Amino acid sequence: MTATLTGAPTAAQVTEPTAAQTVVGGYRHEAFFWRGEDEFLSGTVPFIRDGLAAGQPVMVAVTLTHLEQLRSRLGSDVDRVRFVDMAELGHNPARIIPAWRSFVDEFGAPGQQVRGVGxxxxxxxxxxxxxxxxxxESLIDVALAPHALLSLLCPYDADHLSPEVLAAAQLAHGAPVRLAPAGGGPTRGTAADVLEVFAEDLPEALGDAFVRPFTVETLRSVHGAVLDRAREAGVSFERSCDLALAVHEVATNSVVHAGGKGVLRTWCRAGALVCEVRDRGQIADPLIGRHQPDLYSQHGRGLWMVNQLCDLVQIRSHGGGTTVRIHTWL
Structure with missing residues (x-):
């Protein structure tokens, strides 16, 4: 379906895909395509003020430039909004869903609708x-709908993001695609498609990779191997220690839950050191690592910690095995 926000540009004003939203009960997740500062503000400011007028708690998680623009435009309403720098929060995208969950849990009392811009x-x-x-963008629907009373608006810069990115945004927000990615592809998608994405293989490494198989007997060597690769790549000592701890945790999961063995691969590409662990196990939950475990939980702690320590974590799993790929920006 398509939707028009109060004060937002109409679909006719955006030559890329029209805005789209997923609606399940009290949960709404909407893409908003904009051009230029004026259109950005004309779509987001009324959305925020409508929420405040209805007594809804509001959180805004956008880039720092947009935070400053919104603070300036909201005037006296600024103190009623929780502002978060998305470049910091979403440095690793896996940290975004826990932040929205926390906001909903904190302010979404029974029957209380909350509102956000992300x-x-x-x-x-x-x-x-x-x-x-x-x-x-698809996982958040799985994580929060249908029980969360959240209205979430996701701005997309139609001037500077590619048509492929805008088309993918429509897929993730559950509406028909009006501008297909280059080369064709699906014409529509729903949150259920996330399971197919989670099962897709990641692209193969480009260039030479350091490869080290490991078992329960050789697990301890993983930590030292990652430290060596990080030092060679110029990663700082503190970040190297965090990375080695994270990769060792993933390898431990392979030993404990995936038949007692796995393979570590590391390689460098432009601007990044990449560490990857593969094993023959399978993960059924695509939200793994995005659930903040409680004090008594026996599962999910390892990948949660990995997401807190590392720059970017990619997890893919299917019947043939699981890949966890960790990127460290150089």
Whole structure:
């Protein structure tokens, strides 16, 4: 379906895909395509003020430039809004869903609708980050609908984001696609498609990779191997220690839950050190690592910690095995 926001540009004003939304009960997740500062503000400010007027708690998680623009335009309403720098929160896109869950849990009392503006994708994000943000945009529907009383608006810069990114945004927000990605592809999608994306293989490494199979007997060697690769790549000591701890945790999961063995691969590409663990196990929950475990939980702690420590974590799993790929920006 298509939707028009109060004060937002109409579909005719945006030559890329029209705005789209997923609606399930009290949960609404909408894409908003805009051009220029005026259109951005004309779509987001009324959305925020309508929420405040209805007594709804509001959180805004956008880039710092947009935070400053909104603060300036909202005037006396600014103190009634929770502002979050999305470049910091969404540095690793897997951290975004827990933030929205926390906001809903804190302010979404029974029957209380809450409202948010979230900008996970902006011009200049690395391609792998964009891929994970696109997965996030579908996962959030799985994580929050239908029980969360959340109205979430996701702005997309139609001037600077590619047609492929805008088309993918429509797929993630559950509406028909009016501008297909280059080369064709599906014409529409729903949140259920996230399981297919989660099962897709990641692209193969480009260039030479360091490869080390491991078992329960050789698991301890993973930590040292990652430290060596990080030092060679110029990663700082503190970040190297965090990375080695994270990769060792993933390898431990392989030993404990995936038949007692796995394979570590590391390689460098432009601007990043990549560490990957593959095994023959299968993960059924595409939200793994995005659930904040409680004090008594026996599952999910490892990948939650990995997402807190690392720049970007990609997880894919199917009947043939699981891949966890960790990127460290250089």
């Amino acid at each position: 900008e996970p994708i902006w011009a200049g994000r690395r391609p792998d980050e964009v891929t994970e943000c696109q997965l996030h």
